[in-house]
Amino acid sequence: MSRMAQAHLFDARSGNKSSLDLEGPRFGTEPNEHVIHRAVVAELDNRRAYTAHTKGRSDVRGSGAKLYRQKGTGRARAGDAQSPTRYGGGTWGGPKTKPARYGKRINRKEARAAFDGALSAKAADGEVYVVDSLAFEKPSTKQAKELLGNMGVQGPVLVVLTEDDANAALSFRNLPKVTVTGPREYGVYELLRAREVVFSRAAYSKLAGNREEG
Template sequence: MVDCVVKDWQGADKGNASLDLKVAKEESAAHIVHRALVRQLANARQGTACTKTRSEVSGGGRKPWRQKGTGRARAGSNRSPLWRGGGVIFGPKPRDYSQKMNRKERRLALRTALQSRVADLIAVEDFAANLERPKTKEVLAAFQRWGVEADSKVLLIVSERQENVWLSVRNVERVRIISASNLNVYDILAADQIVATASAIAKIQEVYGDD
């Protein structure tokens, strides 16, 4: 179990939030998290790259020159891979890069990845009520009060989408906002620091704490 100090909008301590998740054994934790990460990145690939072979390139119906007597190498088609404008040898073709992983393993990997980042986790009170309208400057100022380092990549986890919060941070390059129900291994590992609202932590505990 991990206890986090919850900070209010001004950065003062306002209580605690606990996170108790079942994680993988130490000897297999890195392996299962790596598998989940590779799966996520592979499943994100479109797999639409396509090149034409010599049989698919247009032209090439006539022999460029006669077989003998010219002093040049034999050529049967100007669409040979050796020619400019010819086909591609062993080029990419559309394919499915997706990988399978059991649901229990995926959830275990996610819990393990999240638990490994508790040292970089900052818990805060829900602050949507402090934003009367979308205001990026106010949210970035709050990040400083909460102890977020300047220029660090931040993952902001909220319990649900709230328009003022979403609009305030969506254009900040170093901040990624995500709801607690859409957590993924890549975002958790890629962030330098993680900021989670108290309600988001409660939702994570509710969704992932029973396994």
């Protein structure tokens, strides 16, 4: 029987360190590399702006009439001014803005399995941290840096906070190698990018109690 995964539990106020058993399918899913790869590809594809867009012959201004007669002018035969072969004409075969129905897709079941698998891998490697008493009276980058140092976190770090941790979010966001996010604002890609994942106690409770997160 495999040993239950554990998180490093750190009390921000006292500095005490202990362990927290991570129960549930969130932290006990066998990682599937193929599904995780598909999820990362889909996430990154959905973030692309797809702003590249060229104008075809129907998009450029100009008459559709033939420029001059076919024969007798001594010039090469030519069609209208919108032809891709002419200066100022439309582009043939250029990139177009991605329609909403295209792009990489992954179904909800696979996405959840990928998220849980990536999170379980982090937990199995001892890279999940939960912080108790994460109370910042005011934003303080210095306090946030000292906290991560006392925890022994090296980074890159993904810090997951709730709306109640507003001062903490303002404190962590200025630190290098630290990405601050909300409970529903990160995916498989962010989990894989980070070396350690740090949850506030409230953010961890939301994650552990809600499988619809991923």
